[in-house]
Amino acid sequence: MQKFANPVVFLKLANAVLPWVWVLTALLFAIGLYGALVSTPPDAVQGEAMRIMYIHVPAAWMGLFVYVLMAGFSAVALVYRHPLADAAAKTAAPLGAMFCFLALATGSIWGKPMWGTWWVWDARLTSMFVLMLLYMGYVAVWNAIDDPHLAAKIARIIALVGVINIPIVKFSVDWWNTLHQPASVFTMKGSKIDPSMLWALLVMALAYTFLFLALHLVSMRSEIAARKLRQLRSNEIGAR
Amino acid sequence: MWQSCKALLWRDVQLAQRQGGGLGAALAFILAVLVLVPISVGPDLALLQRLAPGLMWLSLLLAVLLTADRMFQQDFEDGSLDLMTMAALPFELVVLTKFLGHWLTVSLPLALIAPPLGLMLNLDVASLPILWLSMFAGSLALSLLAGLGGAVTVGLRRGGLLVSLLIMPLYVPVLIFGVSATTMMMGPQSPVPSLLILVAITLVSLVVAPLASAAALRAYLQ
Numbered sequence: 001m002q003k004f005a006n007p008v009v010f011l012k013l014a015n016a017v018l019p020w021v022w023v024l025t026a027l028l029f030a031i032g033l034y035g036a037l038v039s040t041p042p043d044a045v046q047g048e049a050m051r052i053m054y055i056h057v058p059a060a061w062m063g064l065f066v067y068v069l070m071a072g073f074s075a076v077a078l079v080y081r082h083p084l085a086d087a088a089a090k091t092a093a094p095l096g097a098m099f100c101f102l103a104l105a106t107g108s109i110w111g112k113p114m115w116g117t118w119w120v121w122d123a124r125l126t127s128m129f130v131l132m133l134l135y136m137g138y139v140a141v142w143n144a145i146d147d148p149h150l151a152a153k154i155a156r157i158i159a160l161v162g163v164i165n166i167p168i169v170k171f172s173v174d175w176w177n178t179l180h181q182p183a184s185v186f187t188m189k190g191s192k193i194d195p196s197m198l199w200a201l202l203v204m205a206l207a208y209t210f211l212f213l214a215l216h217l218v219s220m221r222s223e224i225a226a227r228k229l230r231q232l233r234s235n236e237i238g239a240r
Numbered sequence: 241m242w243q244s245c246k247a248l249l250w251r252d253v254q255l256a257q258r259q260g261g262g263l264g265a266a267l268a269f270i271l272a273v274l275v276l277v278p279i280s281v282g283p284d285l286a287l288l289q290r291l292a293p294g295l296m297w298l299s300l301l302l303a304v305l306l307t308a309d310r311m312f313q314q315d316f317e318d319g320s321l322d323l324m325t326m327a328a329l330p331f332e333l334v335v336l337t338k339f340l341g342h343w344l345t346v347s348l349p350l351a352l353i354a355p356p357l358g359l360m361l362n363l364d365v366a367s368l369p370i371l372w373l374s375m376f377a378g379s380l381a382l383s384l385l386a387g388l389g390g391a392v393t394v395g396l397r398r399g400g401l402l403v404s405l406l407i408m409p410l411y412v413p414v415l416i417f418g419v420s421a422t423t424m425m426m427g428p429q430s431p432v433p434s435l436l437i438l439v440a441i442t443l444v445s446l447v448v449a450p451l452a453s454a455a456a457l458r459a460y461l462q
Contacts, residue, residue: 130409137406144402153459154392157452158406164448165410168441172413176420
């Protein structure tokens, strides 16, 4: 692992992998969207409107997954003090916030025909919204602190406190109010979703994962470039 | 160790008393909320009675949040915090002591004063004791989390807005269980589970907040 933490090695690897990741993303989206919009049957109760689920559910999963990933990077950065882990956490945050927003927006569009309202203060919506606030706070910390080393240290703390907070928020809003349909893909008794729909959902989840990977690699690349640029500029000022 | 903790606590309490501002401003904020809410939602007493416990909790929470940036700002600027990192006392304990000082001088008095003020919002008198109890347990968590916000933004010139964005998600569980303990009292359920969970959240914050805040302050002090 240590070897890939070298920015030069990382960049080489990222450049080599990236085209393939993009191709795979496009392929998975093509299959997943075909499955979601054309080949899977409409829902018995919800009709065609439930097709938005194929967009909505993976976005919500990714919103959570990316936060955990971000916290993982932050923990690695805290232990090993490696700048690349900070860069990985920093660039993951806006992407995760985007997934959260996508999940909230599609959920809202889905909710209008199903619940008859754009927004309900249901437990899952609320915890997703809080998650988006956590992302925004994290991004704001990076923006508010000028010194990148200091910003990295503070951001690590924010990410790790946030990851402790997520399950507590989840638990408390569940207690507070629940209207959302309960989890149906991963349950103790196996999936409650019919296999004819499940495969498209899983392909979409995979497509989202690869989309995140591609976008993350691109933004890490530009983050590394930005750091180099800052270094060069400060060297230039120092030489004068 | 106890000696220096006590000395630090006494210093903070005295500073807060002699400077003033913190508790007074926060109390004025709660009063402002109390006046503005009936004006904004209308003077319907039945509606206000339903809203009262939640509004009292909300105003307490925001009032404590208002004082968050005061907790470390001054000591950071005049260098006292630098000295405290060099003291024999573990820095986490220093931070915890400062949190306790804040609780004793701001949050706890507010939590004791606020519930009777809720009577202006037609708060049910029967729910006063439970509101006191829940605010007593929750106010320590509010102080700890506000202190975390203050520590994380201590070196920033305009940290105020950032504090509210960062700390609001952490306040959500406190608010939920604080309010639910009070509203349970009106219904058939027992408020005890909510209170116990509130205490649990306070205890978790008691561990996490000093550790995280000390790490953040050290980063700023380097």
